[in-house]
Amino acid sequence: MSFTFILAHVLTGLGALFLFASGVGVFRMPDVFNKMHAGTKATTLGSILFLSGLGLFEPSWLPKLLLVAVFIVLTNPVSSHALARAAHNDASEKPDNLVIDDLEESKGEEQ
């Protein structure tokens, strides 16, 4: 029972928990922007923790797994922005529960 062994268990366990939480969040949240909160944040940290934890179990895989994790951190927010813009630009897709919506007002000013 070395320190690395325990750390690897903790990292993979927490990572799997965050991945599960992202699935639950995407299932339960009522509209597209709130789904995005769960689907972006929890999957990113969940993937980092899970992949680096498995890398500690199998040290020869660690560089490749860290490469996948870094790639996910760099690209996940980008696809989330693209989807958020698409959701906001389409009137039929946009949720109607927003308390404040400055983006809609500034669109009106431009036209």
Next chain:
Amino acid sequence: MKRAPAVVSTSVILMGIWLSLTLSTDIQEIVLGVVVSVIAAIATNGALTGNLFRLLKPRKFIAAISYIFYFLGQMIKANIDVLFRVFRPVIPLNPGIVKVNLNLKSERAKVIVANSITLTPGTITIDIAGDHIFVHWIFLPDGDVHAETQSMVDGFAGRLEKIFE
């Protein structure tokens, strides 16, 4: 030749990716990796990473490292927030989109701020238009919403200004 430092830093980063993918010290593999990464860096004119040699000044290097740790701390906070929000019987929601100023010159810095905001507690970036950034809150903060959002954005932008300036 003005882009030469950017091209060199891009090829160094690509070479690092190549080495972690192949994991071999065979001379053929390494020569092939150098050739391919230099060709790719020249073809993209170094646009992938920009000039990384500026980061080698001690002041900027420390600023970059402290930014990474600040960002990781915020990200862990964000995930604990998501975890406790998702498993409640009724999810507490009070969403809204807020427009605030973002005074950064470099486009790269703007992208980093937008991506960081997406991964930190309770906020995602919807759009950037000129000097303004649109932030979506899952639960709007108490008090003056615009002032709270501005201070949150400035927390990232101020730290990045020391690196990019």
Next chain:
Amino acid sequence: MSNTFMVILFVLIGGGLFLAFLRLILGTKATDRAVALDTTTLITTGFLVLVAFLQGRSMLLDVALVYSVLSFLGVLAVARYLDGGLR
């Protein structure tokens, strides 16, 4: 890694994958489905790496890497389409 721990990991990741996939099937609007697709592909990447570890086949790591690259491009293409195409 003990068997019990392996079962816990599979249940957690499989559960998340199942719920996200259910949202992908049920999803009320197109953008909801796109967000669910993004989450599904990311969880699948983790699942592939877990299977690679269980079977000791490092080839599946390359599959996971290429899968995450292609899913990113796919989600960008879907987002661009929902935004009204190339205007």
